[in-house]
Amino acid sequence: xxxxxxxxxxxxxxxxxxxxxxxxxxxxxxxxxxxxxxxxxxxxxxxxxxxxxxxxxxxxxxxxxxxxxxxxxxxxxxxxxxxxxxxxxxxxxxxxxxxxxxxxxxxxxxxxxxxxxxx
Numbered sequence: 692x693x694x695x696x697x698x699x700x701x702x703x704x705x706x707x708x709x710x711x712x713x714x715x716x717x718x719x720x721x722x723x724x725x726x727x728x729x730x731x732x733x734x735x736x737x738x739x740x741x742x743x744x745x746x747x748x749x750x751x752x753x754x755x756x757x758x759x760x761x762x763x764x765x766x767x768x769x770x771x772x773x774x775x776x777x778x779x780x781x782x783x784x785x786x787x788x789x790x791x792x793x794x795x796x797x798x799x800x801x802x803x804x805x806x807x808x809x810x
Contacts, residue, residue: 692716694791695806697726709803712740716804717791720782724809726792728777731803732769738797740765742777745787762795769802782809 695710695718709731720726730740744761763785765777779785785792796802 694718695804697806697808699808699810707805707807709805712794712796712799712802712804714796714799716794716796717787718794718806719790720779720786720792721809722783722786722790724782726779726782726806726808726810728765728779728794729805729807730765730769730775730777731805732771732773733801733803734771735798735800736771737766737769737799737802739767739795740769740775740797740799740802741795742779742785743787743793743795744784745793746784771801779808 693710693713693716695716697718698707742763747761766775769775782792787793
């Protein structure tokens, strides 16, 4: 598991820092903070990349909150040498009891991530 550091660019340009993903990663998030996740992939096709929904209530006859039915899929399979960006407008939906947004990554062999925020 990797705890990702958040980056917050300002009017002073900075070089983004990308960190290798593992199967389960996370970053600390402000309750109402907004974040941009930017994934980059190298030469190996990845599996599914998801942001874990912690709070959305399930409709009747569906699995309960936190069971994964409302997770946000960033990509079903991120192709070689491809990138994806996801905007989280309000992190409250995704924060766990300890204030982290949890991420799951299948086959993250060459996948890196930079987390920007909070905004």
